[in-house]
Amino acid sequence: MAVIEAIETVYLEADATSVTFSSIPTTYEHLQIRMHLKSDRSSSSVDGLQIDFNDDGHPSTAYSYHWMRGSSTTASAGGLASGRLRLQNMIAAQGGVTDAANFSTVILDILDYRNANKNTTVMALMGSTGNWSTVSFESGLWDNTDAVTKILLDQVNGPNFMRGSEFTLYGLKSS
Amino acid sequence: MAAFTVIDHTELSGNAASYDVTSIPSSYDHLYLVISTRTDDVVYFDQLGLRLNGDTGTNYSWTRLNAGTSAVTSGRGSSDTSIEYLYGATGSSALADTFGTMTMWIPNYANTSNFKQTLHQWAQENNSTTDWQWFVGMIAGLWQDTSAVDQITLTPLDGDNFVQYSTFTLYGVTGA
Numbered sequence: 001m002a003v004i005e006a007i008e009t010v011y012l013e014a015d016a017t018s019v020t021f022s023s024i025p026t027t028y029e030h031l032q033i034r035m036h037l038k039s040d041r042s043s044s045s046v047d048g049l050q051i052d053f054n055d056d057g058h059p060s061t062a063y064s065y066h067w068m069r070g071s072s073t074t075a076s077a078g079g080l081a082s083g084r085l086r087l088q089n090m091i092a093a094q095g096g097v098t099d100a101a102n103f104s105t106v107i108l109d110i111l112d113y114r115n116a117n118k119n120t121t122v123m124a125l126m127g128s129t130g131n132w133s134t135v136s137f138e139s140g141l142w143d144n145t146d147a148v149t150k151i152l153l154d155q156v157n158g159p160n161f162m163r164g165s166e167f168t169l170y171g172l173k174s175s
Numbered sequence: 176m177a178a179f180t181v182i183d184h185t186e187l188s189g190n191a192a193s194y195d196v197t198s199i200p201s202s203y204d205h206l207y208l209v210i211s212t213r214t215d216d217v218v219y220f221d222q223l224g225l226r227l228n229g230d231t232g233t234n235y236s237w238t239r240l241n242a243g244t245s246a247v248t249s250g251r252g253s254s255d256t257s258i259e260y261l262y263g264a265t266g267s268s269a270l271a272d273t274f275g276t277m278t279m280w281i282p283n284y285a286n287t288s289n290f291k292q293t294l295h296q297w298a299q300e301n302n303s304t305t306d307w308q309w310f311v312g313m314i315a316g317l318w319q320d321t322s323a324v325d326q327i328t329l330t331p332l333d334g335d336n337f338v339q340y341s342t343f344t345l346y347g348v349t350g351a
Contacts, residue, residue, distance in 0.1 A: 003179035003346065020255070029184065030209055064302045064308045068242035077242030079309060081302045111276045112211040117340040119273045124299045129288055139298030139311050145272055172209070174184035174344045 009168040015040060016161050018154035021169045024113075026147055028171030029097040031110040038103045039111075041092035041157040045131035048086040048156030049106065050159070051140065053120060053148050062143045063115065069095035069136035085140045086156055091128040093162065103165065104128040179207070183345040190215060190336040193330045194343045201285035201323050203347030208279040208327065210263055210343045216335035218266035220275060220299035220310045224257030226328045227291060227318045231256055233317045241312025257330070258316035263297045264331065264341075269308075274341065275299045284324040291318040 005028075010019050024031070039047035050072055066079030067088050080086070091104040108124040111152040120142040142148075153167065183196045199206070214221040220243075233292075236253040239260045240351065252259055263277030277297035284291060293316035301309045318336075327345070331337065 002177050003181055019257070029342070064300060064309075066242075066245045066298070066300065066304075066311055068240075068311055070247075075247040077245050077247050077311075079304050081304045109209075109276070109278065111209060112274070112342055115211075115340065115342070117272065118211065121274065121276050121298065121300045122332050123278070123296060125296070137296065137298075137311055137313060139276070139300050139309075141270070141273060141300035141302060143270065143273075143302060172179075172344075172346075173181065174342075175181055 003173045005171050006110065007169045007171050008142065008167065012161055012163050012165045014163050017159055018152055019161060019167050021151045023134050024149050025171065026114045029112065029174035030172040031113050032170045033108040033167060035106040036103050037090060037106065038162045039090055039092040039155045039158050040160045041155065042095040043145060045092050045094040045098050047090045047092040047158065048088055049090045050056050050154050050156050051085045052152040054146055054150050056144065057152065063136065063141060065140040067136050067138040069134050071134040082144050085142065087124050087126060087138050088135040089126050089136045091132050094131060098131045102130040110148065116145050116147060119143050119145055120148055176291055180347045181344065182347050185343045187337055187339050187341045192330065192336055194337065196345055197326045199325045199327065200347065204283065205348040206281040207346040207348055209344045210277050211274045213274045213338050213341060214264045214331045214335045215338050216266045216267055216331065216333050217268055218263045219268045219301060219308045221264040221266045221335065222259065222332045223261040223263045224259050224332045225261055225293065225316065226257045227324050228322055228326045229328065230320060236317040238315045239312055241310065243310040244306040249303060251287045258293060260314055260334065261295055262299055262310050262312060263314040263315050264346040267297050269301045271297065273300060278326055282322060287321050287323055289321060291320065291324055292316065
């Protein structure tokens with residue numbers, strides 16, 4: 001049996017407010033989500049990718065995140081504590097200014113997602129080049145030791161992921 | 176044939192001074208290690224050292240890119256006795272139950288013609304935005320030896336221990 005298995009792929013045939021992976025099996029050791037995505041935010045060429053675990057969404061303050069990035073010619077870093085989990089630097093439509101065919105790429109690792117003795121932590125590589133040109137390495141924390149059984153992805157501003165966005169959840173086994 | 180095979184998976188049932196996996200088969204193309212660890216050192220994040228094949232000589236170098244403040248910095252070290260600056264573990268000052276994350280690739284680990292390069296990404300999360308209470312980064316490492324890698328040892332460099340529930344998963348990766 002394969003050590004890495006595709007659990008589910010979501011390909012958006014139409015704009016969607018969010019994407020949810022639910023009933024995630026506890027038979028893996030680690031999870032990975034590979035994404036090619038774009039927000040329809042009209043007022044900017046960049047948006048945030050917000051992640052909720054197990055329906056712990058608004059008004060939760062159980063999340064923290066940090067990042068370092070190179071944006072055009074400038075490197076910077078930062079983060080937020082005790083709020084929501086928001087990865088930076090997802091490309092956005094900016095009212096059609098951004099090239100319609102240009103999407104961001106994200107590889108998100110969720111390690112030991114079912115270990116009841118650990119808070120859930122994530123690492124992500126994210127990049128896009130266009131109106132918003134950024135490559136970033138980011139991390140996140142959910143201050144909760146529950147096994148992750150549901151992942152909801154949406155935008156900080158949005159309100160939609162655009163048609164053509166694709167999300168695949170993989171499970172990595174340890175035996 | 177499966178592209179990924181689990182060579183070793185270890186979850187610590189108590190404290191341990193190191194993670195050491197030996198007799199790694201040479202039958203794969205690449206190695207991929209995923210760790211989720213915490214140490215008992217009284218720090219927010221802890222530095223690990225990587226040695227290959229038990230070599231304690233000054234044969235290791237590394238180049239880093241990282242941030243623990245609003246500034247992104249880089250640096251390097253050479254002629255070290257391990258690949259250092261691997262901040263793959265949280266320390267005991269970080270938020271309880273929070274473990275550090277790190278992934279590591281060793282491409283072409285079994286070839287006997289080239290030095291061994293390693294590539295690492297690590298993140299030390301914490302519910303804090305205070306400088307140096309969080310840390311993210313990446314490292315390129317070098318072992319100046321052409322031997323096939325058959326042993327991997329990760330050790331907290333300050334002499335402390337990995338704590339219970341730390342996990343290490345080593346995969347062998349096969350090409351077509």
